[in-house]
Amino acid sequence: MDKIKVAVVGVNGFGSRHVEAFAAHKNAELMLLCDTDEEKTKQMSEKYGVPYTSNFDDVLENKDITAVSIALPDQLHCDYVIKALRAGKDVLCEKPLALRLNECKEMIKASKETGKYLMVGQICRFTPSFVKAKEIIDNGDIGELFFVESEYAHDYSGMKCEWRKNDPERDGFLGGACHAVDLLRWIAGNPSEVFAYANHKVLKDWPSNDCTISVMQFPNDVIGKVFCSTGCKRDYTMRTVLYGTKGTIIVDNTSEYLTLYKDNLYTNPGAHSIPVKIPVAVSNHNIVDEVNEFCNCIIDGREPILSPYEGAATVSICLAAIESAKEHKPVQVDYDF
Secondary structure, eight states, rough: OOOOOEEEESSSSSHHHHHHHHOOOOTEEEEEEOOHHHHHHHHHHHHHHHOSSSSSHHHHTTTTOOOEOOOOOGHHHHHHHHHHHHOOEEEEESSSSSSHHHHHHHHHHHHHHHHEEEEEGGGGOOHHHHHHHHHHHHHTTOSSSEEEEEEEEOOOTOOOOTHHOOTTTTOOOTTTHHHHHHHHHHHHHSEEEEEEEESSSSSSSSSSSSEEEEEEEEEGEEEEEEESSSSSSSSSSSEEEEETTTEEOHHHHHHSEEEEOOOOOBBTSSOOOEEEEEEOOOOOTTTTHHHHHHHHHHHHHHOOOOOOHHHHHHHHHHHHHHHHHHHTEEOOOOOOO
């Protein structure tokens, strides 16, 4: 079969992992690298033996390029994605899909009208520990879920990413906690309502809140919580706890095992169950499997598991939480895409 001819737009930061993953993929061929940071792009070009440009139009006008991977700042996603789709390219876009729900709708519309694939890069769907946790739940090993919680704990204070703080609409809950939100909705379904509190005590020179807690009503009477801090003083983690009627899973994206408790593993009647530590690979940003899914959906002619509808749903939940924190009231989530 012909290889998928790929351009990566945005090669700094996480974009460099997109370059690495596509360069190694057996069904993909890197055709062009694009970034306004010419020095960095030139270095990547020399490393992988791929031409580079600082002009996005060069990507759009290149008829040999069939797919574009966009790893740009969040506020640029909508414009670049739509232009790439309308130029006849399949698109992989980093999370979150966009900063505004109307932008998500425009991207979905462009994908439908052009018939080109659009996939959003919500990386937790490919994190080995979370994949294993979902497998355990889907097998019924911890019974029926009743409470799920996840967190995005990070310290942005030392980051040299001005784009993260220059746009007041780029709230940390959307830019960061979209990971935890997408993870929980993947496991428990789409919440109908959210209620959130937020404060702003650490990153005081940033325009948005740096701490948010959101409580969510999931289907089947499951309740959940997402905690987000972008200024906390601790190691980065996405610690997640999934409570079922017959057991509990404690898991994160940086440990070599997940912990499983089951109600049939008791030492004595009435005693706590014995925790079982299940080994998992540590790959908290598994871009290799993400790129593999993108390539496979094109090859197989099927919708990606992370379609633009999935991306829009996660954005909508995050925006509902941000609105709730501002308005001090519960907010219904809009899934009308």
